[in-house]
Amino acid sequence: MATKGSPRALAEPEVEKSAYSRELLLGLYRMLVKCRLCDEKARILFRQSKFAGNFYSGVGHEATEVGAAYSLREDDWIAPSHRDWTSNIIKGVPLKFCFAQLFAKATSPDRGRSSPAHMGYPPLNIITPASSIAGQLNVGTGVALGLKKLGRDSVVVSFFGDGATSIGGFHEALNFAGVHRLPILYVCKNNLWAESVPLRLQTALKDLSDRAKAYGFPGLTVDGNDVLAVYEAASKAIVRARSGEGPTLIECKTYRWYGHSEIDPAKYRSKEEVEAWKKKDPIPRFEKYLIDRKVLGEEVKAEIAAQITAEINEAVEFADQSPYPEPAEATDFVWS
Amino acid sequence: MARTLAFIEAITEALHQEMERDDRVFVLGEDIGLSGGVFKATSGLLEKFGEDRVLDTPLAEGIIIAASIGSSLVGLRPVPEIQFTDFITVGMDQLVQQAAKIRYRSAGGFSCPITVRICCGGGVGGGLYHSQENAAWFVHEPGLKVVMPSTAYDAKGLLLAAIRDPDPVLFFEHKKLYRTIKSEVPEGDYTVPIGPAAIRREGTDLTVLTYGSMTHVTLEAAEVMSKRGVEAEVVEVRTLAPLDKATILASVKKTSKCMIIHEDKRTMGIGAELAAIVSEEAFDHLDGPVVRVTGPDIPAIPFSPPLEKFFMVNPEKVVAAMEHLAAY
Numbered sequence A: 001m002a003t004k005g006s007p008r009a010l011a012e013p014e015v016e017k018s019a020y021s022r023e024l025l026l027g028l029y030r031m032l033v034k035c036r037l038c039d040e041k042a043r044i045l046f047r048q049s050k051f052a053g054n055f056y057s058g059v060g061h062e063a064t065e066v067g068a069a070y071s072l073r074e075d076d077w078i079a080p081s082h083r084d085w086t087s088n089i090i091k092g093v094p095l096k097f098c099f100a101q102l103f104a105k106a107t108s109p110d111r112g113r114s115s116p117a118h119m120g121y122p123p124l125n126i127i128t129p130a131s132s133i134a135g136q137l138n139v140g141t142g143v144a145l146g147l148k149k150l151g152r153d154s155v156v157v158s159f160f161g162d163g164a165t166s167i168g169g170f171h172e173a174l175n176f177a178g179v180h181r182l183p184i185l186y187v188c189k190n191n192l193w194a195e196s197v198p199l200r201l202q203t204a205l206k207d208l209s210d211r212a213k214a215y216g217f218p219g220l221t222v223d224g225n226d227v228l229a230v231y232e233a234a235s236k237a238i239v240r241a242r243s244g245e246g247p248t249l250i251e252c253k254t255y256r257w258y259g260h261s262e263i264d265p266a267k268y269r270s271k272e273e274v275e276a277w278k279k280k281d282p283i284p285r286f287e288k289y290l291i292d293r294k295v296l297g298e299e300v301k302a303e304i305a306a307q308i309t310a311e312i313n314e315a316v317e318f319a320d321q322s323p324y325p326e327p328a329e330a331t332d333f334v335w336s
Numbered sequence B: 001m002a003r004t005l006a007f008i009e010a011i012t013e014a015l016h017q018e019m020e021r022d023d024r025v026f027v028l029g030e031d032i033g034l035s036g037g038v039f040k041a042t043s044g045l046l047e048k049f050g051e052d053r054v055l056d057t058p059l060a061e062g063i064i065i066a067a068s069i070g071s072s073l074v075g076l077r078p079v080p081e082i083q084f085t086d087f088i089t090v091g092m093d094q095l096v097q098q099a100a101k102i103r104y105r106s107a108g109g110f111s112c113p114i115t116v117r118i119c120c121g122g123g124v125g126g127g128l129y130h131s132q133e134n135a136a137w138f139v140h141e142p143g144l145k146v147v148m149p150s151t152a153y154d155a156k157g158l159l160l161a162a163i164r165d166p167d168p169v170l171f172f173e174h175k176k177l178y179r180t181i182k183s184e185v186p187e188g189d190y191t192v193p194i195g196p197a198a199i200r201r202e203g204t205d206l207t208v209l210t211y212g213s214m215t216h217v218t219l220e221a222a223e224v225m226s227k228r229g230v231e232a233e234v235v236e237v238r239t240l241a242p243l244d245k246a247t248i249l250a251s252v253k254k255t256s257k258c259m260i261i262h263e264d265k266r267t268m269g270i271g272a273e274l275a276a277i278v279s280e281e282a283f284d285h286l287d288g289p290v291v292r293v294t295g296p297d298i299p300a301i302p303f304s305p306p307l308e309k310f311f312m313v314n315p316e317k318v319v320a321a322m323e324h325l326a327a328y
């Protein structure tokens, strides 16, 4: 079983935005496209009843996910939430396992235990998430404490939504991380909605990054649809965390294109709002940036899409062909 | 060499020795460092091991548990303290949704070797919010192990076993035992395995299943009954999850009568499950009903002395129930 991370493993993030390498820019682009295509494929598969349960699409959030997780090393950790299935892809989990997870097959990392999209991958330090919102960022904070105690320079990226910031555990975790200057990035994907609850009923704040003030560490708000803005903020926060200077809260303002899940028509949002945000699609925006700088041309663009599509088809085939777990496996892994 | 230690001294000694033996072990919780714990269970640890391994945490049970879970994922062996079980509800999400399930939901990819020391129990004038037990909540959560010692010997041995266990263990300490119970405790290293129940008194006429401070109450009642010609066998279920069904059932099959004693509230309590197991798996051997003596179904132990006395199981209540069952 391939458990290796991405080819970037062990590379340090590039910190100077003006000097980003061509390799980095193309890598970011490729990953954005990969996340988008995988996510859209997952939605189609769900509609085709290829897998049951539900799916929490992250389409629209790719720049946030990729920007924040792209420069992680193999020994770094991710604490994902329900909408961060693609964070596994970014950290380098082979696609076949990602699709096997949706299909709840015996070849999935959790052998079919979690709902689709609630995915982790222990060999690459991605914490298999619970559904209880904000639970994960607490455990991620504990991981950061452990890493610090062990004297390692690994860091944790914790992903969560705007809704998660209202839960008591969010306060407990960030307060604790502040006290101990833990090596963790709190990446809040503020997509303006928590299921059907609008931000104005979630918080009186304009910027959720303001919360960091209460915990004694930096908080910043970035355009979550601008992959370079997120990458820049995250890579600086990673360097900061690695060098023992403590946590950073990064609020990424973005938008969820589809319903809360695939069974949610999201009638509570106006068409205008959705359309306005679709115009801010992070992918064409970054494409234009790259084309303007002659980093990307139509040919390379088509090549990337074709390669990824082939990889996805192979992964879906693997998932499809994989067996389901045996019923009696339900009692495995309760205790060691 | 064994010498006599108080229950709490055995706990303190176990913590000192295990932290010396294994540098992955650290303790955290409210007031455990500078003050050595509100009952002094962690006394001397900060002086010996320093702030790095003895963390006075913010007042936040959720992150106390979560910090433990997370650091266990990277290979450490945290021993968090919950000052009073009454406040464990604040850490419930982390215990039930994270600690109990992380191994399961990652198909063994992650395991969670934490030992949560939880101070519990009534009969000491603690009132509604410093007297609860609440062990039954966690016995309902496969993935968690739950133990509750009643002797100083077991307190040390079970605590060492818990810290070395690869799974999350909830270690309940009845505060009434801290300084009232003393027993012989070896100076050196030993463990009392998680799982097996202990037969504290052999008898042929009826089996009593109990645990924690009620073990002592039951033994007192058993002596009274012995003078009346009834010999009770007292089985201390010192591991509440997973249960030692074999020992429980063997004893019930021997005596043909079973009663269950616990301090906590009655409905859906640990006694309910024990009674169900006995009636399902030893029905043919029973000569009488399975009898429970438990706290009453009121929200918690009230403060005023007569009210607290009403709540607590005492030897007289147990003797009365034993008379009743023995008559079958």
Ligand SMILES: Cc1ncc(C[n+]2csc(CCOP(=O)(O)OP(=O)(O)O)c2C)c(N)n1
Pocket (backbone or CB within 6 Å): A082, A083, A131, A132, A133, A160, A161, A162, A163, A164, A165, A189, A191, A193, A194, A195, A256, A260
């Ligand atoms: C503690 C808890 N309460 C409720 C839910 C049900 N639920 C799942 S996702 C969600 C909304 C989450 O919103 P947000 O944190 O903004 O993340 P988003 O879905 O927008 O990515 C709710 C209410 C849950 N999973 N956990």
Ligand SMILES: [Mg+2]
Pocket (backbone or CB within 6 Å): A161, A162, A163, A189, A190, A191, A192, A193, A194, A195
């Ligand atoms: Mg949201």
